[in-house]
Structure formats: structure tokens, C-alpha cells
Amino acid sequence: MKTVKSSFKFRGGVHPDYNKELARGKAIEKMPVPAELVVSMSQHLGAPAKCMVKPGDFVARGQVIGEKNGFISVCVRAPADGKVKAIEKRLGPAGGMADAVILDTTAKPDGEAATAAPILPPLDWRAASREELLKRVEDAGICGMGGAGFPTAVKLNPPPGKRCEYLILNGAECEPYLCADHQVMVERADRIRLGVDIMRKVLGQPAVRIAVEANKPDAVAALEKAFADIEGNVEIVVLPVMYPQGSEKHQIFATVGRVVPEPPALPIDVGCVVENVGTVAAIADAVELGEPLLSRVTTVSGDAVVEPKNILAPCGTKYADLVAFCGGEKVPPAKVISGGTMMGFAVSTLEIATTRTTSGLLLLSSKRVFQYASGACINCGRCLRACPMRLNPAFISKVVDANDVKAAEDAHVMDCIECGACSFGCPAYRTITQSCRRAKASIRARIAAEKAKAAAAAGK
Ligand code: SF4
Ligand code: SF4
Helix, strand or coil: CEEEECCCCCCCCECCCCCHHHCCCCCCEECCCCCEEEEECCCCCCCCCEECCCCCCEECCCCEEEECCCCCCCCEECCCCEEEEEEEEEECCCCCEEEEEEEECCCCCCHHHCCCCCCCCCCCCCCCCHHHHHHHHHHCCCECCCCCCCEHHHHCCCCCCCCCCEEEEEECCCCCCCCHHHHHHHHCHHHHHHHHHHHHHHHCCCEEEEEEECCCHHHHHHHHHHCCCCCCCEEEEEECCCECCCCHHHHHHHHHCCCCCCCCCCHHHHCEEEEEHHHHHHHHHHHHHCCCCCEEEEEEECCCECCCEEEEEECCCEHHHHHHHCCCECCCCCEEEECCCCCCEEECCCCCECCCCCCEEEEECCCCCCCCCCCCCCCCCHHHHHCCCCCCHHHHHHHHHCCCHHHHHHCCHHHCCCCCHHHHCCCCCCCHHHHHHHHHHHHHHHHHHHHHHHHHHHHC
16 A cells, blocks of 8 residues: 555636644544434435335434435434424425425334344455345445435445446545545544455455545544555545535546546446445445445534534434534524535525535524625636537526526536536636536436436336
């Protein structure tokens, strides 16, 4: 095992104010289970889980309360003992509505109504078969914790004809303010090491690249210690500090110099599987300890919160409870962001609850929030230089403003990774990223409608 500097630098990218000092180095604090949890059935990419409980049911910690509902889907387990108060549509961290189980954790299972202990039996990963390990990852409800939420068992099982040559661990965490992955690498490097051993067995012993930005030297040191005796082609790759270094495609280029072609191509098409460091640690816990993915580390930060922290909280914890655990609001926040400042979503209520992909919650005062009005493009070209996908964001935003989605599609808007680098430096404060999101949503809706029409026609 060796530590190297990245030899590949992608074009574009920006240097936002990172503001990581607020939560950097703060030890992970385990939060007590709140009195009420809001457990979404849609905590992952793909079909929402099918709710398996009804109001009045008692559930035990770890019990499946939402069944995997399709190939690209993941089960949902109860993060704590409790009584189902209601099943309701609730707003999620990214703005969508989904069914959620509202759990009263002060009401405990009683006698006959209690479910048998649901936590999975520990597995000896060396003796277990590849299929058993994949099944464990699936049963533990593990999905990518870096943001996308892709079902991990699907990712670890490449389709016939595809082979994983490189397992890449994403420890870049390039989003401003967020320190959750950083702290997981510092405190849980041994779990990440075990997760890598398990994943290598499942994937057929690929080479390993662990990508960490240069502003996390303590994480690099912890990983070097944990991986010191690992055998085979394993490297920690120290990346330059640059946003969006954590983007999957850019990380593949930065670590192994391979370029993922246009969608629908995936990392596995260039022999790579990329997984977030927190997910890798979750795999170790699921296999060795039989602990499903019921909680995660979330950074709560910003200048409007009393004490920024890295918190291990049950998935389903309301933002209001996270903020209370940080001592409350220092000043009324002018903006609340679910996630980081570059790719996160502004939210209007603290009643939203965390999911398996909630990496951060930011409360920013009016001093940190810039009020602006969008103006006309002055053709400065700054967004073109910033775009890591080599798109023409200025053109795309203009045609989307003119409702010409076809022109945006022709300009490859579907390649946009919604990183926000274009909007970040725009002197006219144009909301370019939102335009890209709008165009992509409209194109996806059109494609889905065309498919449904074709399917209906074929059924006649
Ligand atoms: S156009 Fe998309 S990929 Fe390019 S900088 Fe803007 S948000 Fe990022
Ligand atoms: S950065 Fe803004 S003003 Fe400059 S070209 Fe892009 S959209 Fe136009």
C-alpha cells in the first residue's frame, strides 16, 4: 500500500469558501433517539420501499418496515423501537414527497405485540460466499451514503460481461461546511478497512484507490495506519482541493485516469465501482456485527447554530431535533440548507427528517446569505471555464429561459452533474444550475411518457 498524489487534474472546477473549520475535528457524537422519528420509504435512488406496517403497530429496532420494491430499491428498517403513529406523505430533504412512517419511540413494544429481535446474525466474511455477502448488504438496507443513494448490493454485482478492475473509495467530501465523511475516516478507518476487504471479496479482488482531498491529512494518516498491511494493488490517492472533486466521474479520472462516457454509461463500463467511505464502513458493520444501516453521521453547521457538530443520529431524525442537540439557533437562520452549499437544497422547515443520504444540515445567518437578483448574461465565459463537464452553461440557461428544452438537450444538458460550479462564479447571478435541473426533469418526464405510451401501444 502506498500514498500518492493524483496525476490527473480535471478541467474546470471552483474554489468556494469551505468553512469547514466550524465542524472539522469535532468527534462524532451519538444522539439519543428522539421521541418521534419520521422514517421515509424513499431514502435511496429507485422505487420507494413498500410500507409493511400500519398505524398502531409496534415495531422493534431493525425490523423491516418497508420492503424492497423492485430491482433498484432498498428495504427500510425501523431505526428504533416504537409505535407507528401514522403513515403520511412527508417532504424529503431534496424536496420530493414520499410515504413516511411516523414512529413514537416513547411507546415500547409490549408482550405479545413485540416483534422478535430483528438484527441480523453476524457473518464470518471470510467463510461466507459472495452471494451471502451480497444478500447481507441488501438485507441491511445499504445504499450509497454520499448523496445519490444507489442500492449498494446492485452496484457490487456488475452485470454479465462487466468486471470491476478498480474499487474507488470516495473520501473527497469537497462540499463546503461538511465534515461527516472526514470524521468517519479519522474515527472509523478500521471499519473502512474491513469494508474494503469484504467488498474486494465480492468484486473479485480489484485494485483499490482511496481518494482523499489534501485538506484532510489526519484522515490520510488514519487510513495509512488501517491499511498498512493490506495486500495487492492499493493506493491512497491525495487529490488537490478543488470543487467538485467528489463527483463520481471526476474522481474516477483523478484516481485512475479513465473517462466515463456520456449517459447511460456507468462507472462499471470503464471497470470502476465508486463507493462513499461511510457506505464502506456500513458494509463492515452489516456483515461483522449484523447491524443494518439505521443511522448515519450528519454534519450540522453554519454560523446560525450554537455548536456545530458531527452527529450520529437515527435515519428519520427531524432537523429540529438535530438543531436542538447542537444547542439550538444562535440567531434566526436566513437560510437552511439540506446538504452542502453547492449541491444541497434550501428548505423552509425543520420538520424534514434525515435519510440515509443526509450528509449535512446548514443554518446560515443573514451575514452569510447574499440577496441578489439575476441579470442578463454578459458573456464573460466564466461558467464555461468552471464547468467540469465541459458544457456551455450560459447557452443552456438562455435556452431553458426561453423554454427551448430541445436546444438544451442538444447541448448535452443531461451530462450536467448539477454541481453548481457555473452559478457559483456568475457575475450576473444567473441561476444556471436550477435551469439545468429544470431541463433535465422535463426531459426525463418526456422520456418516461414516451416509454409509457410505447408500453401501452405494445399491450394493445
Ligand atoms: S452546467 Fe452542470 S455540470 Fe456544468 S458547472 Fe453547471 S451545474 Fe456543474
Ligand atoms: S458566468 Fe454568467 S454572465 Fe458569464 S457567461 Fe456564464 S451565464 Fe453569462
